[in-house]
Amino acid sequence: MEMRSLKDTGGEISLLGFGLMRLPQVSSDARDIDFKTGFRMVDRALEVGVNYFDTAWIYHKGMSECFAGDALSRHPREAYRLATKMPAWTLESSDDLERVFGEQLKKCKTDYFDFYLLHNIGGETYDLSIKYDLYNFLNKKKEAGYIRHLGFSVHDGPERLRSIVDNWEWDFAQIQLNYIDWEDIDARRMYEILRGRDIPVVVMEPVRGGALANLPGPAADILRNADPSVSQASWAIRYAASLPGVLTVLSGMTTPEQLEDNLKTMTDFKPLSDDERATLAEAAARFRASGAVPCTGCRYCMDCPSGVDIPRVFSIYNLYRSTLASNEAMAGIVLRNAYRTLAAGEKADNCVSCGVCLDRCPQEIEIPRLLKEMADLATAI
Numbered sequence: 001m002e003m004r005s006l007k008d009t010g011g012e013i014s015l016l017g018f019g020l021m022r023l024p025q026v027s028s029d030a031r032d033i034d035f036k037t038g039f040r041m042v043d044r045a046l047e048v049g050v051n052y053f054d055t056a057w058i059y060h061k062g063m064s065e066c067f068a069g070d071a072l073s074r075h076p077r078e079a080y081r082l083a084t085k086m087p088a089w090t091l092e093s094s095d096d097l098e099r100v101f102g103e104q105l106k107k108c109k110t111d112y113f114d115f116y117l118l119h120n121i122g123g124e125t126y127d128l129s130i131k132y133d134l135y136n137f138l139n140k141k142k143e144a145g146y147i148r149h150l151g152f153s154v155h156d157g158p159e160r161l162r163s164i165v166d167n168w169e170w171d172f173a174q175i176q177l178n179y180i181d182w183e184d185i186d187a188r189r190m191y192e193i194l195r196g197r198d199i200p201v202v203v204m205e206p207v208r209g210g211a212l213a214n215l216p217g218p219a220a221d222i223l224r225n226a227d228p229s230v231s232q233a234s235w236a237i238r239y240a241a242s243l244p245g246v247l248t249v250l251s252g253m254t255t256p257e258q259l260e261d262n263l264k265t266m267t268d269f270k271p272l273s274d275d276e277r278a279t280l281a282e283a284a285a286r287f288r289a290s291g292a293v294p295c296t297g298c299r300y301c302m303d304c305p306s307g308v309d310i311p312r313v314f315s316i317y318n319l320y321r322s323t324l325a326s327n328e329a330m331a332g333i334v335l336r337n338a339y340r341t342l343a344a345g346e347k348a349d350n351c352v353s354c355g356v357c358l359d360r361c362p363q364e365i366e367i368p369r370l371l372k373e374m375a376d377l378a379t380a381i
Contacts, residue, residue: 001049002269004247006149006172006200013081013248015241016266017052017202018045020068021059022252022297030299031061035070041259042071046079048263052248054202056085056119057104069109082110083202085119085153086138088128097137105146115202116147117174120300120362121164122156135168153204155362158189165197172247174202176296176362178212179239179280180287181205184294185363191243200247206240207233207251209296215283216290216321222283226276233258234265239280242271292318293370294363301357301367309346310357310367316342317374332381339378349375 002015024034024041042053055068065084072080084104091097105111116138121129129135141147153174154161165173173194177187194201207213213233215223223235233251240249253259272280295314304310316338324331339347353368361367 017248019252073109081114083115219286
């Protein structure tokens with residue numbers, strides 16, 4: 001497994017990080033994690049050398065940290081590095097800080113966190129972080145030995161990022177970065193800001209919630225023709241991992257097959273060549289032309305007050321667009337069959353355009369408008 005060193009510590013971090021946000025499930029309920037399969041995947045990852053595991057208070061509706069504690073506590077504490085996050089938007093008063101942090105230690109079955117982040121410190125969360133003085137609270141936890149490295153994650157623009165790194169000192173930062181968002185959300189400038197401050201980068205959404213592992217036909221053909229022996233996901237993971245200053249690349253792996261593919265990519269790791277970067281640029285152009293919704297499946301928009309399962313609706317829409325690019329006759333069939341898997345209350349036509357989701361979406365997707373389009377499309381087909 002390819003490893004990276006964290007400055008000033010001498011400790012090694014696996015270049016592949018295991019994101020515990022999209023664990024295998026035994027039902028459609030996010031809380032219903034398939035612990036047996038998940039344990040097997042964690043054990044396999046540790047066996048090959050993956051040692052960075054990333055969870056959060058809100059992942060799997062509160063169950064991801066419980067899974068992390070159960071799965072990882074079966075192994076020696078020095079065998080893994082555990083990261084979790086403080087969710088400012090869930091706090092009702094400063095008194096909640098000690099409660100949440102204490103619960104996280106218990107759920108994760110640990111005495112300390114190797115990495116701890118202010119979660120998604122952009123938009124209103126930035127203001128809440130100041131209101132509750134979160135940085136100083138967490139810095140005191142670091143001084144007391146409960147946190148080894150203090151950082152933040154952010155879904156916001158470069159100017160917000162600049163404010164964050166100007167106002168506080170950080171050991172690392174986590175940003176969304178992939179070969180589409182390098183330009184689309186200006187991840188390039190955000191990466192350059194962090195590099196300019198010598199802040200190690202943890203990459204999230206390298207495969208854009210799975211979208212870059214299931215490209216539309218023309219984009220997929222470009223990568224397949226360039227190298228038929230590797231997966232589309234492998235191209236995306238290597239893109240992020242090839243950048244200097246990247247500490248680890250998080251992958252939210254749902255199946256053992258996805259894990260094995262990522263392990264193959266990061267074992268005897270080879271950075272992208274200039275020719276391969278040009279190939280990815282061509283594939284990115286074809287992807288943008290497909291009209292796919294840039295949803296990563298993060299589920300920050302949920303729960304919808306009207307019951308719509310927004311991420312699943314967009315996943316079905318993107319599957320339709322991907323099929324349409326290569327087989328127009330089949331696209332309608334794919335859409336009808338996939339849309340039927342949604343419960344009646346989860347479908348797009350239940351959207352009342354209340355706008356609650358708009359403030360929650362890190363990607364700034366025009367959710368109500370696109371849900372209306374999806375509802376019309378499903379009706380027509």
